[in-house]
Amino acid sequence: MTTRKYTQQVRAVAADETRRRILDAMRDRLRAAPSEALSIERVAQDAGVARSTVYVVFGSKAGLFEALGGDLLERTGFQRIVDAAALPDARDAVRESLRAAAGVYAAERDVARTIYSMWSLEPEAVRGAFEVVERGRAEGQRWMAWRLAEEGHLHPDVTVEEATDILWVITSFETFDQLYTGRGLSAEDTAARLVTMAERALWAPQG
Structure with a gap:
C-alpha cells in the first residue's frame, strides 16, 4: 500500500468516527432534553468537535436531522x-x-x-x-x-x-x-x- 492510499484510508476512518460521535451526541441530547430545540453548539461540545465541523460534515441542522433519521433506521x-x-x-x-x-x-x-x-x-x-x-x-x-x-x-x-x-x-x-x-x-x-x-x-x- 502506498503512503498516499494509507493516508486516505486513515482520513476516511477518522471522518466516519467524527460523524458517528456527532450523531451519538445528537441522540443523547435529544434524550436528555426532549422539549428543547436542538443546539448545534451543544451537540458539537458533547461530541468533542468544533461547531463548524458539524456543518462541514452535515451541511446544516436539517442535514443533521436527515442523517439521524437514516442512522436510526x-x-x-x-x-x-x-x-x-x-x-x-x-x-x-x-x-x-x-x-x-x-x-x-x-x-x-x-x-x-x-x-x-x-x-x-x-x-x-x-x-x-x-x-x-x-x-x-x-x-x-x-x-x-x-x-x-x-x-x-x-x-x-x-x-x-x-x-x-x-x-x-x-x-x-x-x-x-x-x-x-x-x-x-x-x-x-x-x-x-x-x-x-x-x-x-x-x-x-x-x-
Missing part, C-alpha cells in the same frame, strides 16, 4: 421490515412487517418521540428526518395494499386506496406509541394488537 434493524414485506403471502408480509416495525420503534422510542414532537418547534430542521422515514413507509403501504387486493386477500368492501390509508395509520409511530407508552404494553403485545387491527379491518372473509 439502519441501527434499529429496518432491514427486517423490508425482508418481512417481501414474504410471498401478503397477509404474512403485513403481519411480520408490523412485528418488525414494533421492534424498530421500541429500540429508539425516546429519540423517535422527540423527533416527532419537535415538528412544532423546528419543522424545517426535522423535515429531512421525517422524509427519510415516511417516504418509504408511504410507498410500502401502497404496495402492500395492492398486493392484498391482487392476491385476493383484501376485504371486498375495502378499496386499495382505503387499505393504504388504514395501513398508514396502523404502521405509524404515533399509533405504536399510543399502545406502547399510552397503554403500557410491551413491544410484542403492541405488535399483536396492530396485527389484529390489520386483520379485522382488511382481511377478506375466509370460506
Whole structure:
C-alpha cells in the first residue's frame, strides 16, 4: 500500500468516527432534553468537535436531522421490515412487517418521540428526518395494499386506496406509541394488537 492510499484510508476512518460521535451526541441530547430545540453548539461540545465541523460534515441542522433519521433506521434493524414485506403471502408480509416495525420503534422510542414532537418547534430542521422515514413507509403501504387486493386477500368492501390509508395509520409511530407508552404494553403485545387491527379491518372473509 502506498503512503498516499494509507493516508486516505486513515482520513476516511477518522471522518466516519467524527460523524458517528456527532450523531451519538445528537441522540443523547435529544434524550436528555426532549422539549428543547436542538443546539448545534451543544451537540458539537458533547461530541468533542468544533461547531463548524458539524456543518462541514452535515451541511446544516436539517442535514443533521436527515442523517439521524437514516442512522436510526439502519441501527434499529429496518432491514427486517423490508425482508418481512417481501414474504410471498401478503397477509404474512403485513403481519411480520408490523412485528418488525414494533421492534424498530421500541429500540429508539425516546429519540423517535422527540423527533416527532419537535415538528412544532423546528419543522424545517426535522423535515429531512421525517422524509427519510415516511417516504418509504408511504410507498410500502401502497404496495402492500395492492398486493392484498391482487392476491385476493383484501376485504371486498375495502378499496386499495382505503387499505393504504388504514395501513398508514396502523404502521405509524404515533399509533405504536399510543399502545406502547399510552397503554403500557410491551413491544410484542403492541405488535399483536396492530396485527389484529390489520386483520379485522382488511382481511377478506375466509370460506
